[in-house]
Amino acid sequence: MPVKIRIPTALQKLTQNEGEVEVQGGDVNEIIDGMDQRFPGFKERMYDDSGEIRRFINIYVNDEDIRFLDGSKTALKDGDEVSIIPAIAGGHGVE
Numbered sequence: 811m812p813v814k815i816r817i818p819t820a821l822q823k824l825t826q827n828e829g830e831v832e833v834q835g836g837d838v839n840e841i842i843d844g845m846d847q848r849f850p851g852f853k854e855r856m857y858d859d860s861g862e863i864r865r866f867i868n869i870y871v872n873d874e875d876i877r878f879l880d881g882s883k884t885a886l887k888d889g890d891e892v893s894i895i896p897a898i899a900g901g902h903g904v905e
Contacts (some may be wrong), residue, residue: 813841813886816893824852828835838869839884841892856894 812832835841846853870893
């Protein structure tokens, strides 16, 4: 089942500058594995040393944050859209 993954600009160097990629997978873990097979090094950017999705990486399935679903085990179906959004830190308070 192909799933469309939206790749943020910061990670597009890993996907040969592709902003959208289709991969097969039944859950979020499987599509990350599929991305890593296609683009080696992708998975290590997504997961920390304990095998969990890095806390500064936000993943949405059809606009729903997987943290409020089943995390990396969130099931996917044909036609789902997955967005990977790295958290943005920093900035300056308004005075």
